[in-house]
Amino acid sequence: MTITFIGHGYVGLVTACVFADFGNEVYVIGHTPTKIARLKQGDPIIYEPGLKELLEKNIKAHRLHFTVKYEEAISRSEIVFITVGTPPKANGEADLSQVMNVAEQIAPHLKNDLTVVSCKSTVPVGTNLRIEALLSRKKPAAARVAVASCPEFLREGSAIDDTINADRVVIGSNSPEAKHLLLKLHEPIAGKRVLTDLASAELIKYTANAILANKISFANLISFFCETTGADVEDVLDAVGLDKRIGRIFMNPGVGYGGSCFPKDVKALISIGQQHQIDVEMLKAIDTINSQTRTNFLKKVEQNLDGNTVAIWGLSFKPNTDDIRFAPSLAVVATLLKRGLHLRVFDPVAMDNFRKQFTQPQLTYSKNAYEAVKDSDALLILTEWNEFRQVDLKKVRSLMRRPLIIDGRNIYKPAVMKELGFQYISTGRQPIL
Ligand code: UDX
Numbered sequence: 001m002t003i004t005f006i007g008h009g010y011v012g013l014v015t016a017c018v019f020a021d022f023g024n025e026v027y028v029i030g031h032t033p034t035k036i037a038r039l040k041q042g043d044p045i046i047y048e049p050g051l052k053e054l055l056e057k058n059i060k061a062h063r064l065h066f067t068v069k070y071e072e073a074i075s076r077s078e079i080v081f082i083t084v085g086t087p088p089k090a091n092g093e094a095d096l097s098q099v100m101n102v103a104e105q106i107a108p109h110l111k112n113d114l115t116v117v118s119c120k121s122t123v124p125v126g127t128n129l130r131i132e133a134l135l136s137r138k139k140p141a142a143a144r145v146a147v148a149s150c151p152e153f154l155r156e157g158s159a160i161d162d163t164i165n166a167d168r169v170v171i172g173s174n175s176p177e178a179k180h181l182l183l184k185l186h187e188p189i190a191g192k193r194v195l196t197d198l199a200s201a202e203l204i205k206y207t208a209n210a211i212l213a214n215k216i217s218f219a220n221l222i223s224f225f226c227e228t229t230g231a232d233v234e235d236v237l238d239a240v241g242l243d244k245r246i247g248r249i250f251m252n253p254g255v256g257y258g259g260s261c262f263p264k265d266v267k268a269l270i271s272i273g274q275q276h277q278i279d280v281e282m283l284k285a286i287d288t289i290n291s292q293t294r295t296n297f298l299k300k301v302e303q304n305l306d307g308n309t310v311a312i313w314g315l316s317f318k319p320n321t322d323d324i325r326f327a328p329s330l331a332v333v334a335t336l337l338k339r340g341l342h343l344r345v346f347d348p349v350a351m352d353n354f355r356k357q358f359t360q361p362q363l364t365y366s367k368n369a370y371e372a373v374k375d376s377d378a379l380l381i382l383t384e385w386n387e388f389r390q391v392d393l394k395k396v397r398s399l400m401r402r403p404l405i406i407d408g409r410n411i412y413k414p415a416v417m418k419e420l421g422f423q424y425i426s427t428g429r430q431p432i433l
Pocket of ligand 1 (some may be wrong): 254366
């Protein structure tokens with residue numbers, strides 16, 4: 001098939017590369033010429049494991065094309081995917097300007113044979129109907145178009161595998177022809193097929209993300225109970241998670257969720273609910289608890305730090321990505337800088353992105369994890385990168401001025417840390433002081 005992706009972020013570029021790898025002819029449209037030039041050279045711009053290799057391979061095979069021109073791609077394509085951002089507005093509502101702008105630019109290039117325009121961007125219920133109305137209004141009179149909602153469930157850091165080995169493929173459309181074409185395209189993808197209407201497909205994505213965010217906030221809430229009552233959150237959640245109805249996955253407490261999806265999608269669902277006069281107190285609590293995880297973490301720093309040099313390991317919102325959007329590190333670093341502390345930070349891949357936002361002289365970007373902890377009065381762990389799990393902790397202890405570790409991801413065992421002579425304060429477990 002010949003297909004087009006508009007937008008080349010974590011969803012657009014990964015999915016485009018995967019479908020090109022299956023043998024499809026794939027166009028990717030962007031609006032920044034310098035970025036399109038880099039993509040053409042095989043530079044993915046973002047960091048995602050395996051993506052560079054997949055990109056280079058499919059460019060070489062002449063199946064993957066990058067352009068800024070809609071006319072080059074749209075009229076050739078059977079399916080056009082919209083994969084642009086829907087960032088939150090100040091009031092929490094999803095900003096749909098990019099999505100609607102893209103739809104407007106697609107319209108004049110639609111052809112007489114059917115084109116399916118499928119939205120992968122996370123959009124509020126009713127948006128695809130608006131896209132359909134706009135396309136019908138602006139397309140050439142004889143052109144045929146059908147709209148579908150095909151939400152994406154990939155996680156950054158494991159995006160390629162998540163795309164190929166999906167749990168489910170959701171296709172929402174009022175057009176049987178669109179469903180048929182999308183089913184055909186997704187044939188090599190694993191997972192159950194869910195065929196539904198537009199509104200349900202749109203709501204499936206928000207529901208999935210809100211439930212996952214809820215699991216994390218619930219685990220964090222229980223960690224607050226554990227810290228004040230003397231219980232151990234890992235024991236509590238391990239035992240609770242053995243109940244198959246609950247499960248242990250996505251219940252890791254710490255410094256809360258970040259990234260480009262959970263924070264924005266929970267807020268957007270609150271906003272959708274408010275527009276429909278639905279009581280959204282439960283959703284608001286998910287968001288509030290997430291903020292409390294940061295406050296709780298910073299309180300531990302406040303109460304235990306003796307000195308003014310703090311090392312930080314992990315800046316990305318999760319491991320295996322360079323993405324720092326809504327990462328816990330943003331709030332933690334900003335607060336500690338305001339307090340006048342000297343920060344020595346290290347992240348395996350996210351430092352370039354962090355540097356674009358934080359250039360204060362009290363902040364030093366370190367070459368590696370050991371350099372960051374040298375002469376520090378505390379080490380804060382914000383992202384559970386694998387390379388932090390098996391560092392030489394004796395070496396870390398000898399490099400630090402004061403052996404205090406505040407772990408926002410519970411990556412070490414308290415008993416081991418005690419033996420090594422650390423003061424170790426983790427989440428929902430009794431501190432080693
Ligand atoms: C998420 C969804 O998982 C994915 O299905 C959807 O398509 C996009 O949003 P992503 O944001 O890439 O994916 O990463 P995810 O692994 O879900 O983690 C999100 C945040 O939650 C991270 O900050 C992570 O550290 C945090 N998290 C996750 C926890 O704090 N505890 C957990 O148990 C799990």
